[in-house]
Amino acid sequence: MSSLLEIKNATLKFGGVVAVNDLSFTVEEGEVYAIVGPNGAGKSTVFNLISRFYDPYSGSITFDGKNLLDRNADQVADLGIARTFQNIELFDHATVLQNLLVGRHRHRRTTMLEEMLFTPRVRREEKRHREAVEEVIDFLDLQPYRNKMIAGLPYGVRKVVEVGRALATGPRLLLLDEPASGLSVEETQDMRWWIDDIRKQMGITVLMVEHDMGLVSGVSDRVLALADGAKLAEGTPAEVQSDPAVIEAYLGAGAA
Ligand SMILES: Nc1ncnc2c1ncn2[C@@H]1O[C@H](COP(=O)(O)OP(=O)(O)OP(=O)(O)O)[C@@H](O)[C@H]1O
Numbered sequence: 206m207s208s209l210l211e212i213k214n215a216t217l218k219f220g221g222v223v224a225v226n227d228l229s230f231t232v233e234e235g236e237v238y239a240i241v242g243p244n245g246a247g248k249s250t251v252f253n254l255i256s257r258f259y260d261p262y263s264g265s266i267t268f269d270g271k272n273l274l275d276r277n278a279d280q281v282a283d284l285g286i287a288r289t290f291q292n293i294e295l296f297d298h299a300t301v302l303q304n305l306l307v308g309r310h311r312h313r314r315t316t317m318l319e320e321m322l323f324t325p326r327v328r329r330e331e332k333r334h335r336e337a338v339e340e341v342i343d344f345l346d347l348q349p350y351r352n353k354m355i356a357g358l359p360y361g362v363r364k365v366v367e368v369g370r371a372l373a374t375g376p377r378l379l380l381l382d383e384p385a386s387g388l389s390v391e392e393t394q395d396m397r398w399w400i401d402d403i404r405k406q407m408g409i410t411v412l413m414v415e416h417d418m419g420l421v422s423g424v425s426d427r428v429l430a431l432a433d434g435a436k437l438a439e440g441t442p443a444e445v446q447s448d449p450a451v452i453e454a455y456l457g458a459g460a461a
Pocket residue numbers: 219222223224242243244245246247248249250251
């Protein structure tokens with residue numbers, strides 16, 4: 206059986222900087238796979254390659270056997286890949302519910318004319334979107350914030366809504382860009398349970414970039430350590446954390 210996501214010999218350069226260097230890895234259906242590495246290691250660039258914000262200089266990327274490089278960012282979302290952003294990309298002056306409904310937009314099958322006439326098909330579609338969004342709101346315990354504006358919400362709640370916005374699209378693969386950044390110890394612990402539940406209860410495969418090694422070890426099946434855009438080590442969290450090359454890269458980064 207082929208892997209859900211397959212990156213083969215991907216390279217991306219920005220001028221003289223090789224941000225991703227001949228990188229290959231696979232993500233299997235149903236696992237939580239984490240990418241770690243010091244600042245500038247190329248983690249965000251890998252996400253941007255998968256989301257199709259960047260074109261690799263060489264190499265291939267497939268999702269469920271389909272060539273992602275033939276598709277643009279919208280088409281990648283249509284295939285079932287959703288992502289969160291480190292800087293949280295929500296509409297501040299809309300409610301939690303409205304933000305999650307926007308996430309459903311890609312599922313719209315009705316035409317503009319049908320929508321203007323509010324045909325039965327439009328009403329059925331609308332109901333389906335609302336049900337899917339309400340499910341995510343219940344799942345992530347966002348009920349108390351359902352009708353609140355994003356702008357007034359604590360950072361930790363906005364971070365969960367950001368995950369909800371991605372989940373509302375009904376993805377098969379969820380890309381989480383530093384889900385714990387800016388969170389307190391307790392909030393990070395909660396995020397760990399959410400990620401666990403997303404995988405176990407929703408059956409969604411998760412690929413995340415994360416600096417918090419507690420979260421990475423707690424929730425990941427496999428970890429990829431990057432340095433200078435290349436694979437330094439790959440394995441279980443324990444294997445990667447005890448890898449001498451990883452320890453040296455981290456100590457080196459810490460000493461810098
Ligand atoms: N748009 C860009 N233009 C030029 N160089 C870039 C661009 N994006 C990233 N880089 C460079 O590519 C390398 C990898 O950057 P990237 O942001 O992927 O690292 P990262 O591991 O995500 O780092 P961080 O943990 O700080 O987010 C760095 O040297 C960075 O300066």
